Amino acid sequence: MKFKRSGTQTLLSSVFPSLALAGLVAVSLTACTNPSTPAGEEGYVFEKPRVFGEGGYQGTMIGPANYGMSLWRNQVINIDMRPNTYTETFKILANDDLNISFDFHAVISIESGSVRAVVEQYGGEDWYPRFVRETFRTYVRDIVQQYDSGVLKTNREKIAAEVTARLKAYLEPTPFKLANVVVGNINYPAIVANAVEKKLAAQQLLSEKETQKEIARKDAEIRVEEAKGIAQAQKIINATLTPNYLQHEAINAQLKMAESPNHTTVYIPVGNNGVPLVKGTN
Incomplete structure (x- = not known):
C-alpha cells in the first residue's frame, strides 16, 4: 500500500532546514566577540569557560586596540596604566592625643606591559584596594603619630617625604610605580x-x-x-641779666616812653639798683 505525501509534511520538511540555518547563524553571531581597549590602558584578554576547550588567558593589548572577531567567548579586562591620584582621608591621634583630620594623596602609575601580572597576581581592576590601600594608610598613621598636633602643618613636607620613601620601598618589586605623596588639608578640632x-x-x-x-x-x-x-x-x-644790664634796659625804656606824644606816666627815679619805679596816673 502506498501512502500519499500530504502538503503539511512537505511544508515542514522545507521549513525545518531554514529554521536550523537561522538558529545556527544566530548562535554564531551571539558567540562572536571583539574585545577592545581604549588609549592609555592595557587589556587582559581571556576566554570564559566553555564545554570544549580550556578557556582562560588569551593575550594582551595596548590601547587603543581591538582583539578581533572570534567565535569564542573572549572578553577583556582593561587596566588604566596612566598616573592616577589616590586619596585617603584620615582622623588620627597625634603624639599629644589630639584628633586631627587630613587628606593624603598618592600619585601611582602601572608599568607598561605588566597587565597580565596585575590581573593574575594583584587583583586586576581592584589592585589598589586589595594591595596598596591598607599599607599606605598604615605608613601614614605610623609616621603622623610621631608628631605633636601643633607642628604637623610646619612638617607636612617632611611627613610626605617619609611616607613616600616607605611606600616606594614597598612597591619596588611590583608593577606599581609611586611618583609622590602629598599631604592635603589639615583640619584641627x-x-x-x-x-x-x-x-x-x-x-x-x-x-x-x-x-x-x-x-x-x-x-x-x-x-x-x-x-x-x-x-x-x-x-x-x-x-x-646783670643789674647794670637791667638798669640800662630800664633807662632805654623810659626814654622811649618819654619821647612818645601820648604818655601819662610819672617817673620816680629811685629804685633798687638805681632802676626807676614806674607808676601810672590812671
Whole structure:
C-alpha cells in the first residue's frame, strides 16, 4: 500500500532546514566577540569557560586596540596604566592625643606591559584596594603619630617625604610605580581652631600695644629734649641779666616812653639798683 505525501509534511520538511540555518547563524553571531581597549590602558584578554576547550588567558593589548572577531567567548579586562591620584582621608591621634583630620594623596602609575601580572597576581581592576590601600594608610598613621598636633602643618613636607620613601620601598618589586605623596588639608578640632584664632588676636593686640608704647617713649624723649632746650635757654638768659644790664634796659625804656606824644606816666627815679619805679596816673 502506498501512502500519499500530504502538503503539511512537505511544508515542514522545507521549513525545518531554514529554521536550523537561522538558529545556527544566530548562535554564531551571539558567540562572536571583539574585545577592545581604549588609549592609555592595557587589556587582559581571556576566554570564559566553555564545554570544549580550556578557556582562560588569551593575550594582551595596548590601547587603543581591538582583539578581533572570534567565535569564542573572549572578553577583556582593561587596566588604566596612566598616573592616577589616590586619596585617603584620615582622623588620627597625634603624639599629644589630639584628633586631627587630613587628606593624603598618592600619585601611582602601572608599568607598561605588566597587565597580565596585575590581573593574575594583584587583583586586576581592584589592585589598589586589595594591595596598596591598607599599607599606605598604615605608613601614614605610623609616621603622623610621631608628631605633636601643633607642628604637623610646619612638617607636612617632611611627613610626605617619609611616607613616600616607605611606600616606594614597598612597591619596588611590583608593577606599581609611586611618583609622590602629598599631604592635603589639615583640619584641627573646632576648639583648637578657636584657640588659635584667639591667640593670634592676642598677639596682634600685644603687637599694637608695643607699637603704642614705642610711640609714647619717643614722644617722651621729644618732650625731654624740648625741656632741656628751654632750661638751657633760661640758663643763658639768667646769666646775662646783670643789674647794670637791667638798669640800662630800664633807662632805654623810659626814654622811649618819654619821647612818645601820648604818655601819662610819672617817673620816680629811685629804685633798687638805681632802676626807676614806674607808676601810672590812671
